[in-house]
Amino acid sequence: MRAKYASFTEQEHRARLAEARRLLKEQGIGHCISMAPESLYYYGGYDSWVSVNSPQALIFSADEDEPTIILRDTDLSLAYESSWVEDVRCYRLMFDDIPAIFAAIAREKGLRDGKVAIEIQSYAVPHALGLALARALAPAQIVDATVLMGMPRLIKSPAEMAYLRRASRYAQAGLDAARQALKPGITEIALADAIEHAMRSAGSDYWSIPTELASGDRTAGGHATARNRVIERGDLVHLEFAGVEARYHATAIHTLAAGEPSRRAREVYEIGRHSLAAGIAAIRPGANVTDIEEASLEPVRAAGLEQAAVMRFGYGIGIAYPPIWLEPLQISRGSNQTMREGMVFVLHAYLQLVDEQLGIIQGGTYALTENGVEMLIGGGDVPLDVV
Incomplete structure (x- = not known):
């Protein structure tokens, strides 16, 4: 047939x-x-x-x-x-x-x-x-x-939203598995295995970008993939991966700590968390993407870390094939696009302190609905997750 x-x-x-x-x-x-x-x-x-x-x-x-x-x-x-x-x-x-x-x-x-x-x-x-x-x-x-x-493709139909919500459930399975598996002594590759196995077991299709995972002194690498590095007590671990249904991607972004981290790590995380919240608060139908990113940078500037905010604040997501999962919505300065109801997008507050070998990323996948901004999957605006 x-x-x-x-x-x-x-x-x-x-x-x-x-x-x-x-x-x-x-x-x-x-x-x-x-x-x-x-x-x-x-x-x-x-x-x-x-x-x-x-x-x-x-x-x-x-x-x-x-x-x-x-x-x-x-x-x-x-x-x-x-x-x-x-x-x-x-x-x-x-x-x-x-x-x-x-x-x-x-x-x-x-x-x-x-x-x-x-x-x-x-x-x-x-x-x-x-x-x-x-x-x-x-x-x-x-x-x-x-x-x-x-x-x-930027405005999602009801059928597309149904796929994205199912993809979010697969990504949630990966996030739950990460929390359960993360402990001092596990390698990054073993942690990635736990995440990917959980998503596939839940029913996920294949994802178009490798699982991004970095720990400890590797966290300053924004697009790092897992290595055989052993995660140590107190390390930050940041994750970015997607659940997929019918080629629709929902990306989970989260930073965890394998035990109590350093005071500096907590401080940088909180700055990133406030950045994420400030950007989300600026999103509404008709909002210009430049204004949204500018809002996300206000807490970062106040902390004197604007030079560490090197990623765009967000981008559109939906259908994807290797090697990328980005759609042509750029939530960033330099773009003149406006937000519309029905859009689905990834948001992330990312701070990269190369000299300190420290970085955090926090965010997830969101939808702009008639009720406002809805997080489909991710860490979001929460206190540091210590496991």
Whole structure:
């Protein structure tokens, strides 16, 4: 049976595609070759991570034609089991001219010398492939569709929220396992194993970023992954990992202590906690993301640690494939976006004191609902968790 493992109805996918077409027309763009795997899933229902080594695309025009999925022959059954799209075509890797095939399909749909949208900021479009596509599509002009195709994903439907809440439950299982397993003498890798085993046992799909975990003198590394370091009594341990349902990610962020930490560690943690709370308090529909990050920095500046706050305060999250789980919402200075009801996002207060070999991160995944900001999963604004 076709689309046996579909995550959404064909009707929801077609409504999303209609919105993408509306945006294309607004920009005067006639065609799209969508190659980011999160877009293929969001619009076409096609669930596959293999863009990293096998180009694949959803090709459609701004008109009402039926879309086409083109993929490697090895992955044909993956489209049949997940996608509503009827026109699915294949190529043979190492034998067929993939850019030429993509261009030929676009021309079947009326592309001549106009604009064609491609998510050129996606890892699924490496430089060499992008150059080859530009040659194959000439004289048509490639325009970047990374934001255009990504922005509709920021407002979550009820069905998407249901997946995110289930993903949050998987992440909660990981957080509970971390609290239970953490003790002096355990290694970081063993702690990561306990977290990941708990999430998989609860039913989680695979996550698109490795479990980030650092302890003791490694905590100043914001994106550190677990090593065979033995966790010592009094060490801080900070965690960032995601539960996943139907490719929707809910990220847990938390700092724990393996026994009573140093006075300085507690002090830095409290500054980060106040930063997180101040940023959350500034979030409401219509709020500018710059103002939110500025609010989060006020407690940090008061403590003289602004130079240690090196991460953006937040970003959008939802559908994700390796190697990232970020959506095009940036809750940061330098962006001019505004918050809207229905958005789901990761928030984190992060302080990195490299000279002191000390760092904390605190936050989680939140939703902006009609009732305000709701934390779906994470440590949040709580006193330091000493286990």
